[in-house]
Amino acid sequence: MQRIGVFVCHCGTNIAGTIDVKAVAEALKNEPGVVFSTDYQYMCSQAGQDIIKNAIAEHKLTGIVVCSCSPRMHENTFRKTAAAAGLNSYMVEIANIREQCSWVHKEMPVGTEKAIILGKAAVAKVNLNAPLTPGESPVTKRALVIGGGIAGIQTALDIADAGFPVDIVETKPTIGGKMAQLDKTFPTLDCAACILTPKMVEVAQHENIRIFSYSEVSEIKGFVGNFDVTIKRRARYVKEDLCTGCGACTEKCPQKKVPNEFNLGMDNRRAIYIPFAQAVPKVATIDADYCTMLKTGKCGVCSKVCTAGAIDYQAKDEFVEEKYGAIVAATGFNPISMDKFDEYAYSQSKDVITSLEFERLTNAAGPTAGKLLRPSDGEHPHTIVFVQCVGSRCAACAEKGKEYCSKICCMYTAKHAMLTRDKYPDTDVYVFYIDVRTPGKAFDEFYRRAVEEYGVHYIKGMVGKVSPEGNKLKVQASDLIAGKQLHIDADLVVLAAAIEPDKSARPLATMLTASMDTNDFFTEAHPKLRPVESPTAGVFLSGTCQGPKDIPETVSQAGAAASKVIGLLAKDKLTGNPCVAHSDENMCNGCSTCGNVCPYGAITYEDKEFRMPDRTTKMRRIAVVNEAVCQGCGCCTVACMSGAMDLKGFMNKQIMAEVDAICK
Amino acid sequence: MQVNGEFKPLIVAFCCNWCSYAGADLAGNNRLNYPAEVKIIRVPCSCRVNPMFILRAFQRGADGVILCGCHPGDCHYTSGNYYTRRRMALLFSMLDYLGIEKERTRVEWVSAAEGAKFAATMNDFVEKVTALGENKRLEDLRCKK
Amino acid sequence: MLNKTERQKEQILRMSGVNPLKCMRCGKCSGTCPSYDEMEYHPHQFVYMVETGDIETLRNSDSIYKCLSCFACVDRCPRGVEPAKIVEAVRLTVIREKGANHLTANEIPALLDDETPQQLLMSAMRKYSK
Numbered sequence: 001m002q003r004i005g006v007f008v009c010h011c012g013t014n015i016a017g018t019i020d021v022k023a024v025a026e027a028l029k030n031e032p033g034v035v036f037s038t039d040y041q042y043m044c045s046q047a048g049q050d051i052i053k054n055a056i057a058e059h060k061l062t063g064i065v066v067c068s069c070s071p072r073m074h075e076n077t078f079r080k081t082a083a084a085a086g087l088n089s090y091m092v093e094i095a096n097i098r099e100q101c102s103w104v105h106k107e108m109p110v111g112t113e114k115a116i117i118l119g120k121a122a123v124a125k126v127n128l129n130a131p132l133t134p135g136e137s138p139v140t141k142r143a144l145v146i147g148g149g150i151a152g153i154q155t156a157l158d159i160a161d162a163g164f165p166v167d168i169v170e171t172k173p174t175i176g177g178k179m180a181q182l183d184k185t186f187p188t189l190d191c192a193a194c195i196l197t198p199k200m201v202e203v204a205q206h207e208n209i210r211i212f213s214y215s216e217v218s219e220i221k222g223f224v225g226n227f228d229v230t231i232k233r234r235a236r237y238v239k240e241d242l243c244t245g246c247g248a249c250t251e252k253c254p255q256k257k258v259p260n261e262f263n264l265g266m267d268n269r270r271a272i273y274i275p276f277a278q279a280v281p282k283v284a285t286i287d288a289d290y291c292t293m294l295k296t297g298k299c300g301v302c303s304k305v306c307t308a309g310a311i312d313y314q315a316k317d318e319f320v321e322e323k324y325g326a327i328v329a330a331t332g333f334n335p336i337s338m339d340k341f342d343e344y345a346y347s348q349s350k351d352v353i354t355s356l357e358f359e360r361l362t363n364a365a366g367p368t369a370g371k372l373l374r375p376s377d378g379e380h381p382h383t384i385v386f387v388q389c390v391g392s393r394c395a396a397c398a399e400k401g402k403e404y405c406s407k408i409c410c411m412y413t414a415k416h417a418m419l420t421r422d423k424y425p426d427t428d429v430y431v432f433y434i435d436v437r438t439p440g441k442a443f444d445e446f447y448r449r450a451v452e453e454y455g456v457h458y459i460k461g462m463v464g465k466v467s468p469e470g471n472k473l474k475v476q477a478s479d480l481i482a483g484k485q486l487h488i489d490a491d492l493v494v495l496a497a498a499i500e501p502d503k504s505a506r507p508l509a510t511m512l513t514a515s516m517d518t519n520d521f522f523t524e525a526h527p528k529l530r531p532v533e534s535p536t537a538g539v540f541l542s543g544t545c546q547g548p549k550d551i552p553e554t555v556s557q558a559g560a561a562a563s564k565v566i567g568l569l570a571k572d573k574l575t576g577n578p579c580v581a582h583s584d585e586n587m588c589n590g591c592s593t594c595g596n597v598c599p600y601g602a603i604t605y606e607d608k609e610f611r612m613p614d615r616t617t618k619m620r621r622i623a624v625v626n627e628a629v630c631q632g633c634g635c636c637t638v639a640c641m642s643g644a645m646d647l648k649g650f651m652n653k654q655i656m657a658e659v660d661a662i663c664k
Numbered sequence: 665m666q667v668n669g670e671f672k673p674l675i676v677a678f679c680c681n682w683c684s685y686a687g688a689d690l691a692g693n694n695r696l697n698y699p700a701e702v703k704i705i706r707v708p709c710s711c712r713v714n715p716m717f718i719l720r721a722f723q724r725g726a727d728g729v730i731l732c733g734c735h736p737g738d739c740h741y742t743s744g745n746y747y748t749r750r751r752m753a754l755l756f757s758m759l760d761y762l763g764i765e766k767e768r769t770r771v772e773w774v775s776a777a778e779g780a781k782f783a784a785t786m787n788d789f790v791e792k793v794t795a796l797g798e799n800k801r802l803e804d805l806r807c808k809k
Numbered sequence: 810m811l812n813k814t815e816r817q818k819e820q821i822l823r824m825s826g827v828n829p830l831k832c833m834r835c836g837k838c839s840g841t842c843p844s845y846d847e848m849e850y851h852p853h854q855f856v857y858m859v860e861t862g863d864i865e866t867l868r869n870s871d872s873i874y875k876c877l878s879c880f881a882c883v884d885r886c887p888r889g890v891e892p893a894k895i896v897e898a899v900r901l902t903v904i905r906e907k908g909a910n911h912l913t914a915n916e917i918p919a920l921l922d923d924e925t926p927q928q929l930l931m932s933a934m935r936k937y938s939k
Contacts, residue, residue: 396888464838480853485851
């Protein structure tokens with residue numbers, strides 16, 4: 001039996017004005033377990049807290065009920081008071097007789113009666129309370145950033161600058177991501193390489209950052225503060241520590257017909273390659289799918305020309321195991337496939353290109369050395385048609401497009417159109433739009449400049465059909481404002497393809513038990529207030545893996561994610577919320593229902609040996625709650641069919657006792 | 665129960681800690697009156713409310729039970745209120761079948777900013793339940809003292 | 810009670826199964842329409858005008874007969890609005906009122922000869938059997 005003390009607060013006249021506090025204290029005296037009951041002017045004041053402390057000592061109280069303001073206001077205060085008097089702080093319950101009683105009811109008898117009932121409910125609950133201790137877990141002071149684009153780079157730099165070691169895992173041979181492929185960046189038109197490559201170099205030289213390039217995460221176990229991650233380092237057949245990045249091998253390799261993915265297949269590279277001049281790490285990689293030596297055993301040219309002796313044809317995939325305290329997903333995006341858009345003749349004509357291909361065509365390091373030339377015949381295009389929303393805002397067919405707005409297309413199309421007109425004033429540039437969406441700092445001004453200063457023809461309407469005829473592209477489109485159908489003979493058609501999350505995001509989310517939306521973007525813990533955290537503790541989101549974003553937004557989100565990671569890693573120990581779910585292993589039948597409803601992936605299953613009455617043992621599958629991951633929502637407790645799952649601090653029997661007390 | 669010949673319903677309200685309980689507090693802060701028949705039980709999330717609790721309340725003589733949670737999409741625990749919505753749709757239709765009128769049970773989304781909505785909801789709910797009168801269908805007379 | 814326009818609109822939406830509110834006014838249907846220049850009102854206008862109840866104008870326009878029922882607009886609409894079905898529904902309301910309606914399956918064999926393209930029959934079925 002508990003020994004409960006009841007403390008009724010007057011809160012000046014806030015409570016005492018409508019409630020007969022003396023009567024409440026008197027009535028609660030007779031409740032089961034109550035051994036002491038009193039009232040005081042201001043319970044939360046030092047004097048009030050002293051009354052509680054003294055009563056705990058004097059009456060050997062095992063639980064206290066404070067009838068006062070909302071627990072959202074002073075629950076912590078009274079928990080600390082109890083703890084200071086040596087009582088477990090979770091043996092404190094608050095009866096909210098201010099916000100939910102004295103302030104909303106006017107008549108003294110009515111208010112007093114309700115206050116007594118609320119007090120009884122709290123007493124009934126405390127009678128069933130058990131002391132709880134928050135779990136503690138250590139924090140591994142190392143962060144993992146998955147993805148080495150601008151989002152991952154910025155996050156890693158910010159964490160590393162704060163003094164914590166960071167590892168970046170990147171599937172490509174170099175970090176840099178999509179931004180490295182871009183030419184200029186809106187709205188200021190500084191060149192992407194000029195602002196990105198210094199950051200890449202900083203990452204390479206930072207003493208707190210390790211880069212695992214050409215690698216991927218293959219397994220993640222553990223929980224916030226204590227992740228065990230296995231990283232697969234794919235064999236690149238070049239020893240990273242020996243290669244100097246001189247590039248001799250990439251010039252001498254006889255296999256010249258490998259589509260260059262960095263230029264989106266618009267030119268070729270060798271089988272041994274460095275993706276681009278400023279690659280980090282600047283180390284060659286052998287493409288095993290094309291290397292003659294690896295396929296037939298006959299060649300070895302690169303090995304002969306390499307003065308550093310870095311080539312290693314015997315290399316195998318390696319696995320690195322590392323512990324991390326926090327994980328940041330920065331897996332980024334890709335433009336969607338244009339295969340389903342036959343009406344734009346993307347697969348029929350080389351001169352129908354996507355915007356990312358256009359970036360490479362105008363980039364000085366691209367396949368045409370920055371000259372805007374038609375991919376088909378290398379001629380200078382005179383009429384260029386840009387089509388926006390290709391696959392974005394497309395609700396008709398999930399296989400074809402995406403229902404969301406890709407957010408960046410309006411701006412980069414304006415940029416492309418403007419730059420084209422700037423460099424080649426003899427070109428006619430048409431942009432077909434549904435809406436022009438430019439809500440960003442200096443964004444709309446940028447778009448208007450394209451129209452007003454550079455003479456880009458913006459036409460409200462959509463292109464219905466593109467058909468190649470001779471060396472022209474016949475573009476048929478509607479001009480909704482003029483009420484006309486337009487027929488344009490274009491030399492080049494540029495499609496603003498929708499963007500989608502990288503394909504690696506879904507398996508990664510499964511490994512992380514992080515949730516995703518239907519479009520495979522990572523879900524944030526709260527859409528407004530916790531935008532860079534995953535609901536799964538210790539997992540953070542950076543960049544386009546969370547939703548379409550431009551570079552300024554990505555960088556600010558990357559910084560925000562980093563600050564959350566730093567906040568986590570700065571702690572030596574994580575103190576959990578002790579009000580977590582707990583499964584009674586004797587009742588659990590291992591059906592997996594609780595694990596399915598848990599939004600945090602806090603529930604795992606293990607086989608445990610049970611002793612049977614006849615002295616045999618039996619293996620049974622049971623649910624185990626990871627207290628460091630559980631946030632205590634209690635969803636599993638209701639889903640549990642065998643009634644094994646309960647929530648500490650809000651146990652079934654406690655809530656039922658409250659119901660009983662109220663319904664008496 | 666009858667008070668001076670006038671029927672006063674007994675209402676149990678389950679409020680989630682993050683939105684609705686705070687909404688109820690806000691109603692208090694703004695001194696928005698609602699009937700004292702409403703007694704609030706705090707739960708971490710609306711999805712913590714086991715149908716058992718509701719049945720228990722009716723068994724012990726409650727005349728109406730209302731569940732308040734965060735608005736869909738705003739759940740502190742991401743998805744809890746979606747489970748609540750489904751579970752309660754099922755439970756309430758079963759209760760309706762048992763003769764507990766649909767007006768005696770309700771799920772309402774009240775955010776922490778909607779003190780006025782909380783008070784209005786409670787006023788409306790109490791009015792509807794009062795009109796229905798005493799709930800005798802599920803009350804277990806053995807529980808009466 | 811619905812007034813005449815509302816009744817017409819309701820009928821057209823029911824016959825076509827189209828929800829014009831799904832339209833985001835991109836104009837791709839009209840960009841893709843092969844008989845655009847023949848039509849006074851264009852596919853995107855059909856969707857908009859049915860939505861706003863300007864149906865009598867459409868019924869009195871030649872445009873309802875100029876639609877080829879090629880369904881290119883249906884195929885390419887990014888929102889799945891299916892404008893051709895609206896055009897067809899407007900046309901049907903006119904045709905029905907002229908009395909020349911309801912081609913039944915039994916009547917078809919008599920109409921068959923080697924010259925008639927099957928697609929024409931299918932189109933006629935679609936036009937007259939609703």
